[in-house]
Amino acid sequence: MTQQPFARIVPAKVAAALAPAGLDAVVGMSPDNATYLAQVAIPSQTLIRSRLVMALVAASGASCHVVADMEESFARAETALAAVRAYNEFTETPAGKLAEVLTEMGLADGRIGLEMDFVAPTFLEPLKEKLPRAQFIHAAAFLDEMRTIKTPWEIERLRNVGRIAARAHYDAYEKARPGMTELALAGLIYESVFRQGGESVVKLVIGSGPRCTQANPGPTSRVMQKGEMLRVDIYAAECSFLSDVARTAVLGKATDEQKRTWRGLTEALDISLGLIKPGQSTGAIYQRFLETFGRHGLRPINFLGHGLGLTLHEEPYINRYSDTVLREGMVLCLEPYFMMPERNMGFQIEEEVLVTADGCEVLTAVEPTARLIEL
Amino acid sequence: MTQQPFARIVPAKVAAALAPAGLDAVVGMSPDNATYLAQVAIPSQTLIRSRLVMALVAASGASCHVVADMEESFARAETALAAVRAYNEFTETPAGKLAEVLTEMGLADGRIGLEMDFVAPTFLEPLKEKLPRAQFIHAAAFLDEMRTIKTPWEIERLRNVGRIAARAHYDAYEKARPGMTELALAGLIYESVFRQGGESVVKLVIGSGPRCTQANPGPTSRVMQKGEMLRVDIYAAECSFLSDVARTAVLGKATDEQKRTWRGLTEALDISLGLIKPGQSTGAIYQRFLETFGRHGLRPINFLGHGLGLTLHEEPYINRYSDTVLREGMVLCLEPYFMMPERNMGFQIEEEVLVTADGCEVLTAVEPTARLIEL
Numbered sequence: 001m002t003q004q005p006f007a008r009i010v011p012a013k014v015a016a017a018l019a020p021a022g023l024d025a026v027v028g029m030s031p032d033n034a035t036y037l038a039q040v041a042i043p044s045q046t047l048i049r050s051r052l053v054m055a056l057v058a059a060s061g062a063s064c065h066v067v068a069d070m071e072e073s074f075a076r077a078e079t080a081l082a083a084v085r086a087y088n089e090f091t092e093t094p095a096g097k098l099a100e101v102l103t104e105m106g107l108a109d110g111r112i113g114l115e116m117d118f119v120a121p122t123f124l125e126p127l128k129e130k131l132p133r134a135q136f137i138h139a140a141a142f143l144d145e146m147r148t149i150k151t152p153w154e155i156e157r158l159r160n161v162g163r164i165a166a167r168a169h170y171d172a173y174e175k176a177r178p179g180m181t182e183l184a185l186a187g188l189i190y191e192s193v194f195r196q197g198g199e200s201v202v203k204l205v206i207g208s209g210p211r212c213t214q215a216n217p218g219p220t221s222r223v224m225q226k227g228e229m230l231r232v233d234i235y236a237a238e239c240s241f242l243s244d245v246a247r248t249a250v251l252g253k254a255t256d257e258q259k260r261t262w263r264g265l266t267e268a269l270d271i272s273l274g275l276i277k278p279g280q281s282t283g284a285i286y287q288r289f290l291e292t293f294g295r296h297g298l299r300p301i302n303f304l305g306h307g308l309g310l311t312l313h314e315e316p317y318i319n320r321y322s323d324t325v326l327r328e329g330m331v332l333c334l335e336p337y338f339m340m341p342e343r344n345m346g347f348q349i350e351e352e353v354l355v356t357a358d359g360c361e362v363l364t365a366v367e368p369t370a371r372l373i374e375l
Numbered sequence: 376m377t378q379q380p381f382a383r384i385v386p387a388k389v390a391a392a393l394a395p396a397g398l399d400a401v402v403g404m405s406p407d408n409a410t411y412l413a414q415v416a417i418p419s420q421t422l423i424r425s426r427l428v429m430a431l432v433a434a435s436g437a438s439c440h441v442v443a444d445m446e447e448s449f450a451r452a453e454t455a456l457a458a459v460r461a462y463n464e465f466t467e468t469p470a471g472k473l474a475e476v477l478t479e480m481g482l483a484d485g486r487i488g489l490e491m492d493f494v495a496p497t498f499l500e501p502l503k504e505k506l507p508r509a510q511f512i513h514a515a516a517f518l519d520e521m522r523t524i525k526t527p528w529e530i531e532r533l534r535n536v537g538r539i540a541a542r543a544h545y546d547a548y549e550k551a552r553p554g555m556t557e558l559a560l561a562g563l564i565y566e567s568v569f570r571q572g573g574e575s576v577v578k579l580v581i582g583s584g585p586r587c588t589q590a591n592p593g594p595t596s597r598v599m600q601k602g603e604m605l606r607v608d609i610y611a612a613e614c615s616f617l618s619d620v621a622r623t624a625v626l627g628k629a630t631d632e633q634k635r636t637w638r639g640l641t642e643a644l645d646i647s648l649g650l651i652k653p654g655q656s657t658g659a660i661y662q663r664f665l666e667t668f669g670r671h672g673l674r675p676i677n678f679l680g681h682g683l684g685l686t687l688h689e690e691p692y693i694n695r696y697s698d699t700v701l702r703e704g705m706v707l708c709l710e711p712y713f714m715m716p717e718r719n720m721g722f723q724i725e726e727e728v729l730v731t732a733d734g735c736e737v738l739t740a741v742e743p744t745a746r747l748i749e750l
Contacts, residue, residue: 030424043578043591046421047610047617047687049405049493070676073716074589090677090696118424121499122492122513138497187569194562200579200593203418214449216418221572235422242422301445302465312422321465341448 006153007039007080011063014146018059024110025058026139027098030118032310033143037063039080041240042071052094052123055081056101064101066094095123099130113139144315148307149329155354157241158308158331159363161198162352165234165243166364168192176375178226178251182206186219189234198236205233208251213339213346226252230375231346240310244333245364246350249373258345262372264296265336265349269369272304272318272334276326276353276360282316283323289336290320298338305334308352330355331363381528382414382455386438389521393434399485400433401514402473405493407685408518412438414455416615417446427469427498430456431476439476441469470498474505488514519690523682524704530729532616533683533706534738536573537727540609540618541739543567551750553601553626557581561594564609573611580608583626588714588721601627605750606721610687619683619708620739621725624748633720637747639671640711640724644744647679647693647709651701651728651735657691658698664711665695673713680709683727705730706738 014037018026028037029052035041037055045053054066063081067074072086087097102108108131114124116138128136150158171192176185186204193201206219209228216233224230233246250258271292275285282305289304303319306312308331316324318332335350352363389412393401403412404427410416412430420428429441438456442449447461462472477483483506489499491513503511525533546567551560561579568576581594584603591608599605608621625633646667650660657680664679678694681687683706691699693707710725727738 031421032424043580043593044687046406047578049407049686050688070590072590073714074592077586077589088677090692090694115495117495117497119496120490120492120494121496124496183569183572183574187566190565190569191562194558194565197558197596199558199595201576203422204575205418211452214452215445215447217449218418218575220574302463311424312419313425317465319465339448 006151009151009153010039011037011057011080012061013151014057015059015061015063017142017146018057018113021113021142022111023059023113023137023139023142025056025102025105025107026113026142028055028115028143029053030115033115033118035240035310036143036147037081038065038075039239040078042067042075044068044071051089054094054098056098057081058105058107060105062105064105066097066101093126095127096130099127102131102134107134109133111135111137113137113142115140115143147309148315149327150309150331154241154309155329155331157238158243158352159354161236161238161241161243162245162363163366164193164196164198165236165245166366167196168198168234168236169232169245169247170367173249173373173375176249178224178228178375181221181223182208182219183221185224185232189232193234193236198238200237201234202237202242203235205231205235205246207231207346210344213341213344224251229258229345231348233348233350235312242308242310242312243352243364244308244312244350245352246335246348247373248347248349249375251375254372254374259372261296261298261338261347264293264298265338265347266369267296268292268298268336269334269349269351273351273353273360273362276332276355277358278326278328278355280326281323282318282326286318286320289318293336301337304336305332307331308333326355328355328357381526384526384528385414386412386432386455387436388526389432390434390436390438392517392521393432393488396488396517397486398434398488398512398514398517400431400477400480400482401488401517403430403490403518404428405490408490408493410615411518411522411685412456413440413450415453417442417450419443419446426464429469429473431473432456433480433482435480437480439480441472441476468501470502471505474502477506477509482509484508486510486512488512488517490515490518522684523690524702525684525706529616529684530704530706532613533618533727534729536611536613536616536618537620537738538741539568539571539573540611540620541741542571543573543609543611544607544620544622545742548624548748548750551624553599553603553750556596556598557583557594558596560599560607564607568609568611574613576609576611577617578610580606580610580621582606582721585719588716588719599626604633604720606723608723608725615685617683617685617687618727618739619687619725620727621710621723622748623722623724624750626750629747629749634747636671636673636713636722639668639673640713640722641744642671643667643673643711644709644724644726648726648728648735648737651707651730652733653701653703653730655701656698657693657701661693661695664693668711676712679711680707682706683708701730703730703732
């Protein structure tokens with residue numbers, strides 16, 4: 001509720017961008033885009049799939065949050081949109097309610113942006129039947145573009161949760177030791193996040209021993225053994241804005257080979273971070289990263305970084321397949337990553353960085369990272 | 376990984392049910408159905424929407440987990456399906472990879488079950504183009520039916536996580552007091568869940584004061600005041616199987632009116648639980664619940680209960696709109712719920728119950744609930 005004055009900036013910014021994009025309205029329905037437009041997540045959306053959420057913003061400035069009846073009181077208290085409409089989750093359909101609202105807004109023959117990478121046939125077909133004169137246009141790219149440049153309020157959320165997640169790593173490593181389970185380590189991280197005022201941990205990646213080379217393993221009751229490697233990535237959230245901060249540790253003393261590999265990762269990260277500024281091409285950053293990684297004999301995966309916000313990975317990517325010009329207000333994760341599954345060794349370091357007017361700010365730099373963490 | 380011998384029961388059970396349902400194969404793609412068929416969640420699925428997950432089971436007994444390349448190592452280590460195939464997330468499409476796999480399995484002209492309430496046009500249209508002779512059939516009801524009767528291994532997961540969540544309530548209320556923030560209470564609950572060996576808390580509902588009447592509010596930095604009401608619902612998970620256990624407390628001494636209301640809720644719950652057994656109609660349970668609630672002068676919402684498993688609400692529902700015959704192996708939540716938003720009072724009690732051969736087992740009965748909790 002405290003976020004409201006800031007939150008209303010987003011529907012206004014989106015409304016103003018609709019006409020130039022050839023749209024009369026846009027309806028966000030994925031968890032991330034619905035949350036973006038309404039500036040609040042409907043809590044049950046990801047847990048009860050049938051309770052579709054529709055966040056509608058029109059070029060006229062009108063807006064409406066359409067939710068299941070059980071979520072009406074929450075939406076009324078928290079949404080940044082101008083109105084709330086609820087459908088009975090057992091007797092009414094989300095498509096029917098949206099058609100009603102669009103018709104009342106005079107948009108029955110409008111050009112309506114929808115996420116064609118999200119809406120399902122059981123929703124889209126009845127909607128088209130009810131609004132035969134409307135045009136439905138794929139608006140994922142429009143919403144991506146809106147979300148790419150963060151507002152000051154959004155940056156503050158990302159900065160807070162990023163620092164909390166980064167600090168939680170080091171808090172936990174002070175107490176983590178060989179002989180402890182991955183779940184006990186998870187408990188230490190949760191404890192730190194909440195003690196710092198964090199709101200939630202969306203997912204926690206903890207992989208020790210052979211599990212450290214898997215992409216996103218969750219914590220288990222596996223006992224961490226001396227000499228093994230440990231990889232941890234913390235996805236916490238503040239007002240649905242995510243953190244994505246990874247560190248690697250050795251359970252014991254690092255070998256010379258492990259130290260050398262770590263130097264390769266951190267050098268590649270530092271050089272890449274040094275290039276982040278408005279006007280920079282992500283393709284050029286990826287090339288410099290590849291050169292550095294190659295010089296250290298490390299095999300890269302097919303990306304170095306990605307945007308961060310209401311989803312864990314979003315535009316812009318820093319990879320071998322795309323080239324985007326950085327702009328002020330973008331927030332990216334850079335994550336040099338090198339796995340040797342055949343030897344149960346996996347290395348990753350991940351920092352979050354904000355593109356500022358004249359360079360960048362590393363949001364998650366709470367401790368020096370030059371040395372591989374030893375537990 | 377320890378789950379594998381039990382987990383493989385599910386793909387085998389689904390494979391055997393396909394031909395009688397008129398299907399040659401089924402592809403689960405929603406987070407819950409993909410997780411059900413593969414018996415493991417791909418960790419990034421709900422965080423990176425573009426990384427589509429396809430869990431394919433054929434009537435022939437063949438099966439395949441199709442995932443983004445970054446998730447290949449995790450899937451290979453954890454899936455219950457017979458094969459894993461990965462697509463490059465930047466250069467290949469999920470639909471293209473699925474078409475390839477279906478063709479190799481000899482299913483290019485097969486009857487393929489898909490979730491038409493989940494698949495999006497950007498996936499479905501190219502899939503139809505690549506497999507013009509295949510028939511795609513809405514298979515959500517088929518998957519619902521498969522999931523409704525839990526296997527012994529699934530029941531064990533639900534029993535474990537349900538008891539952990541129920542116990543976490545009482546652990547936290549021993550320490551929770553007026554003057555504490557909702558987030559500090561959340562920390563106590565997380566601490567208990569992890570100390571008991573819980574794997575994750577998917578979402579935590581904590582609403583104090585005026586927030587207690589909202590449906591699913593998350594914890595905030597709001598300070599809980601003496602005399603207010605507090606409503607808490609814990610969605611924890613074990614191997615993606617959820618808990619859903621709610622309690623209500625008064626921050627201080629309960630008034631006579633609050634005690635009377637609580638008696639209405641617990642009596643309605645006890646009478647409803649007493650009716651749970653194989654062969655019972657959910658419509659009849661709802662009628663008895665309505666009578667009891669009405670006798671206490673309480674206004675019901677439009678449902679009393681719902682199935683629980685890999686989603687928070689699933690078949691069967693106990694509501695005014697449907698009538699299902701209970702069968703052994705179903706797991707349901709019963710949640711009498713009464714809100715007075717105009718007076719900032721909200722009451723809810725929710726227990727989980729397994730339908731057994733000759734009655735039921737309340738999975739979450741760890742403490743007597745006859746008295747309203749006072750903090």
